[in-house]
Amino acid sequence: MTASRSVLAAQATDFPRWFQDVIAKAELAENGPVRGTMVVRPYGYGIWELLQEAMNRRIKSTGAANAYFPLLIPESYLQREAEHVEGFSPELAVVTHAGGKQLEEPLVIRPTSETVVGEYMAKWIQSYRDLPLLLNQWSNVVRWELRPRLFLRTTEFLWQEGHTAHATAEDARAFATRILSDVYRDVMVNLLAIPVVAGRKTRRERFAGAINTMTLEAMTGDGKALQMGTSHELGQNFARAFDIGYLSNEGRRELAWTTSWGSTTRMVGGVIMVHGDDAGLRVPPSVAPVQVVVLAIKDETIAAARSIADDLTAAGVRVTLDDRADQPFGRRAVNWELKGVPIRIEVGPRDLAAGTATVVRRLRGSTKSAVGLAELTNTVVEAIDADQQHLLAEATDRQNARITTVSTIDEAVEVTASGWARLPYDTVGEEGEDRLAESGVTVRCLQRQDGSLPIEDNEPDLIAYVARSY
Amino acid sequence: MTASRSVLAAQATDFPRWFQDVIAKAELAENGPVRGTMVVRPYGYGIWELLQEAMNRRIKSTGAANAYFPLLIPESYLQREAEHVEGFSPELAVVTHAGGKQLEEPLVIRPTSETVVGEYMAKWIQSYRDLPLLLNQWSNVVRWELRPRLFLRTTEFLWQEGHTAHATAEDARAFATRILSDVYRDVMVNLLAIPVVAGRKTRRERFAGAINTMTLEAMTGDGKALQMGTSHELGQNFARAFDIGYLSNEGRRELAWTTSWGSTTRMVGGVIMVHGDDAGLRVPPSVAPVQVVVLAIKDETIAAARSIADDLTAAGVRVTLDDRADQPFGRRAVNWELKGVPIRIEVGPRDLAAGTATVVRRLRGSTKSAVGLAELTNTVVEAIDADQQHLLAEATDRQNARITTVSTIDEAVEVTASGWARLPYDTVGEEGEDRLAESGVTVRCLQRQDGSLPIEDNEPDLIAYVARSY
Numbered sequence: 050m051t052a053s054r055s056v057l058a059a060q061a062t063d064f065p066r067w068f069q070d071v072i073a074k075a076e077l078a079e080n081g082p083v084r085g086t087m088v089v090r091p092y093g094y095g096i097w098e099l100l101q102e103a104m105n106r107r108i109k110s111t112g113a114a115n116a117y118f119p120l121l122i123p124e125s126y127l128q129r130e131a132e133h134v135e136g137f138s139p140e141l142a143v144v145t146h147a148g149g150k151q152l153e154e155p156l157v158i159r160p161t162s163e164t165v166v167g168e169y170m171a172k173w174i175q176s177y178r179d180l181p182l183l184l185n186q187w188s189n190v191v192r193w194e195l196r197p198r199l200f201l202r203t204t205e206f207l208w209q210e211g212h213t214a215h216a217t218a219e220d221a222r223a224f225a226t227r228i229l230s231d232v233y234r235d236v237m238v239n240l241l242a243i244p245v246v247a248g249r250k251t252r253r254e255r256f257a258g259a260i261n262t263m264t265l266e267a268m269t270g271d272g273k274a275l276q277m278g279t280s281h282e283l284g285q286n287f288a289r290a291f292d293i294g295y296l297s298n299e300g301r302r303e304l305a306w307t308t309s310w311g312s313t314t315r316m317v318g319g320v321i322m323v324h325g326d327d328a329g330l331r332v333p334p335s336v337a338p339v340q341v342v343v344l345a346i347k348d349e350t351i352a353a354a355r356s357i358a359d360d361l362t363a364a365g366v367r368v369t370l371d372d373r374a375d376q377p378f379g380r381r382a383v384n385w386e387l388k389g390v391p392i393r394i395e396v397g398p399r400d401l402a403a404g405t406a407t408v409v410r411r412l413r414g415s416t417k418s419a420v421g422l423a424e425l426t427n428t429v430v431e432a433i434d435a436d437q438q439h440l441l442a443e444a445t446d447r448q449n450a451r452i453t454t455v456s457t458i459d460e461a462v463e464v465t466a467s468g469w470a471r472l473p474y475d476t477v478g479e480e481g482e483d484r485l486a487e488s489g490v491t492v493r494c495l496q497r498q499d500g501s502l503p504i505e506d507n508e509p510d511l512i513a514y515v516a517r518s519y
Numbered sequence: 520m521t522a523s524r525s526v527l528a529a530q531a532t533d534f535p536r537w538f539q540d541v542i543a544k545a546e547l548a549e550n551g552p553v554r555g556t557m558v559v560r561p562y563g564y565g566i567w568e569l570l571q572e573a574m575n576r577r578i579k580s581t582g583a584a585n586a587y588f589p590l591l592i593p594e595s596y597l598q599r600e601a602e603h604v605e606g607f608s609p610e611l612a613v614v615t616h617a618g619g620k621q622l623e624e625p626l627v628i629r630p631t632s633e634t635v636v637g638e639y640m641a642k643w644i645q646s647y648r649d650l651p652l653l654l655n656q657w658s659n660v661v662r663w664e665l666r667p668r669l670f671l672r673t674t675e676f677l678w679q680e681g682h683t684a685h686a687t688a689e690d691a692r693a694f695a696t697r698i699l700s701d702v703y704r705d706v707m708v709n710l711l712a713i714p715v716v717a718g719r720k721t722r723r724e725r726f727a728g729a730i731n732t733m734t735l736e737a738m739t740g741d742g743k744a745l746q747m748g749t750s751h752e753l754g755q756n757f758a759r760a761f762d763i764g765y766l767s768n769e770g771r772r773e774l775a776w777t778t779s780w781g782s783t784t785r786m787v788g789g790v791i792m793v794h795g796d797d798a799g800l801r802v803p804p805s806v807a808p809v810q811v812v813v814l815a816i817k818d819e820t821i822a823a824a825r826s827i828a829d830d831l832t833a834a835g836v837r838v839t840l841d842d843r844a845d846q847p848f849g850r851r852a853v854n855w856e857l858k859g860v861p862i863r864i865e866v867g868p869r870d871l872a873a874g875t876a877t878v879v880r881r882l883r884g885s886t887k888s889a890v891g892l893a894e895l896t897n898t899v900v901e902a903i904d905a906d907q908q909h910l911l912a913e914a915t916d917r918q919n920a921r922i923t924t925v926s927t928i929d930e931a932v933e934v935t936a937s938g939w940a941r942l943p944y945d946t947v948g949e950e951g952e953d954r955l956a957e958s959g960v961t962v963r964c965l966q967r968q969d970g971s972l973p974i975e976d977n978e979p980d981l982i983a984y985v986a987r988s989y
Binding site for chain 2: 195205
């Protein structure tokens with residue numbers, strides 16, 4: 050794949066540059082007219098749509114229902130929860146004029162919707178019978194970013210944000226944990242083929258207004274960490290600020306316990322950063338807008354290529370026929386590699402004469418094999434499934450190989466030049482986090498020894514995962 | 520349904536008030552914190568999701584692909600197309616501060632995306648091979664409304680906006696017409712059971728920046744018109760403003776021809792206004808989040824009710840089990856009528872003793888019949904289909920009965936007190952539109968004598984549909 054190397058920076062040389070190059074060349078997205086904003090092109094949006102559909106189905110299976118809350122929030126709403134406004138103030142975009150007039154109260158474009166959702170939860174919840182209230186919203190949010198990066202940190206991004214209210218702290222915790230483990234983790238591992246480490250954020254990395262933030266962290270191709278989704282216990286902070294109360298079974302008025310959880314277009318960035326290689330993108334078949342491209346090498350093989358594509362479509366595969374036989378074959382092949390289409394079927398005159406087609410598996414080092422036309426559909430359907438598994442196994446092995454157990458902060462910093470460090474949180478602590486921060490390193494999350502999620506901040510013997518991050 | 524009459528204004532007395540009442544009582548939506556904005560509650564959003572899914576599928580079948588363009592647009596972009604900025608300026612919401620600072624250039628929240636899409640089309644289109652470029656976007660837009668009304672005219676609304684570029688005027692017109700007739704009309708008639716009149720807008724009612732706006736108009740329960748979706752030929756206006764050009768087959772540089780087309784959450788308002796009655800909402804089965812509610816009258820019938828619900832779910836029906844046997848049966852029944860669930864199955868001890876359940880068909884005047892348990896699933900599945908057709912037939916008859924052919928403007932104004940007028944456009948003209956406007960009446964659209972869409976503004980012998988509108 051020397052041809053494609055010429056259009057992309059090499060990963061080993063400059064990974065962030067490679068990321069930017071592949072987004073442009075694979076036509077995933079580009080910068081919007083306003084700094085930090087993003088135009089998501091059809092190929093990138095196609096990945097997002099498949100991901101979104103799978104995520105939406107899983108969210109609904111928890112009993113949560115979709116709703117829609119307004120984009121514009123009165124500034125005063127945000128101020129009701131002290132930590133929340135402090136955390137988000139520097140990132141707000143503010144509407145001061147509308148309909149040709151100056152507004153009496155400035156409006157902020159939602160950076161997240163806890164406040165406005167809280168206001169309505171308070172109206173809708175009367176008694177314990179109304180609990181749990183499980184809501185989800187697919188929308189755009191705006192957070193003014195100082196160091197924007199396409200897909201990973203954009204001034205506007207697309208996401209789902211869930212908001213729930215429960216009768217007890219235990220119910221709230223159980224639900225927030227269920228979203229992390231059963232919904233987010235399932236999508237990331239089984240759809241995106243991205244292994245993730247689940248853990249609790251330290252106090253300094255917590256969501257503004259939460260009593261607990263749980264996270265899923267993925268390892269990028271250059272050994273950094275990428276936060277892929279978070280789920281928050283909000284305690285009674287927002288219930289208190291917005292008066293979300295209910296009449297208990299015993300007739301007492303109680304405050305509810307709320308949660309929120311979000312996952313964003315950043316997940317598409319994760320797909321690029323975890324699976325991509327020097328030849329370009331590698332898209333997991335489950336979220337690939339094009340799972341198979343059938344490439345007619347010559348004019349006289351277009352009919353056969355079309356028939357192969359039709360058979361695969363009938364078998365439920367997402368297929369594109371490339372019948373541009375008037376354009377150089379090599380350039381077309383390289384372009385499909387760049388776009389990370391999992392399987393390419395090349396149909397040339399010599400193939401057809403031999404009763405075969407050439408199957409090229411992008412997720413297996415672009416290995417080629419001649420497959421008899423009669424077995425082609427079955428072979429490809431099986432390969433799609435196998436290669437989805439292979440991609441996950443490969444990413445898991447790579448992640449495991451690059452997590453090093455250490456015992457001091459200095460060692461941790463050293464290790465994070467090319468991977469993650471794992472060390473006792475007792476040897477880090479809040480002061481240790483300051484020291485790590487000086488080297489641009491953060492505690493990504495905390496786990497118990499057995500890998501489970503801590504329930505308290507101060508549990509003894511926790512393990513810290515430490516890394517540089519995007 | 521006397522009980523529900525007490526919670527809703529009567530349609531005949533105050534239709535707009537009835538509309539507001541039914542939205543609140545059926546828990547479809549409520550006002551947002553900022554004037555004119557809307558919170559769409561799960562039941563209302565459920566209708567939108569089903570509608571959106573159907574619309575999205577049909578849009579994709581035309582070859583259009585989804586993409587996403589930024590919410591925030593530099594003010595200067597809008598100014599590039601003179602009519603466009605003039606039309607939208609009074610409705611803009613403007614961001615002047617972000618990230619804690621005043622911005623150098625104010626940003627507008629998109630009221631529609633022709634300008635930003637135009638900027639990128641210009642980059643993406645090089646040669647005739649890149650045409651047509653067919654894009655669609657699902658998003659929110661903001662237009663500051665002076666007289667907001669839930670679902671119909673909200674400051675922020677959800678919609679899809681399609682944007683396409685073509686090599687010739689004919690291609691552009693054909694595509695804009697195809698969207699109107701094959702996509703929008705199909706969804707409205709066959710999903711929403713709403714008959715629509717398709718026509719061309721007069722010059723004064725045209726989209727700001729278009730050379731032709733085509734519309735679908737529905738008749739509300741009080742005989743007014745509701746614009747349900749529009750498709751615009753933009754000529755070369757935006758192509759010129761944003762330099763959307765291409766190299767033709769003959770190697771000449773040409774300007775492209777563009778279109779745009781949109782349909783919004785207003786369609787949910789259409790469902791309410793076209794089908795609702797004094798007992799509440801009536802939701803067409805195709806977009807009903809709950810097609811059938813199975814209501815257990817007593818504790819001892821819950822098990823049987825659940826089993827009926829399970830059978831229907833297995834048959835692909837969207838079912839809800841109402842097992843709140845501790846709450847008054849009458850109130851629950853009235854509530855489901857209010858929510859417009861097409862079919863209610865009442866399961867009481869006497870029904871079960873007789874081996875039957877009571878099927879109540881909301882879309883057929885809430886007629887009741889006892890159905891043997893063995894035939895229940897089949898009967899209900901057939902009723903769902905039949906009642907979808909019935910609803911359309913009923914709305915079509917009502918619409919036809921309330922369109923009166925007249926010959927003068929005075930007669931037209933008189934007729935529009937309770938319906939639509941149909942008269943020769945030659946007797947209206949631009950001056951006639953001014954006279955109609957004085958009485959709050961507008962030309963909704965123009966058709967040829969045979970009902971087809973005019974291609975030119977000045978075609979002779981056009982028919983004008985004239986009405987009051989929401």
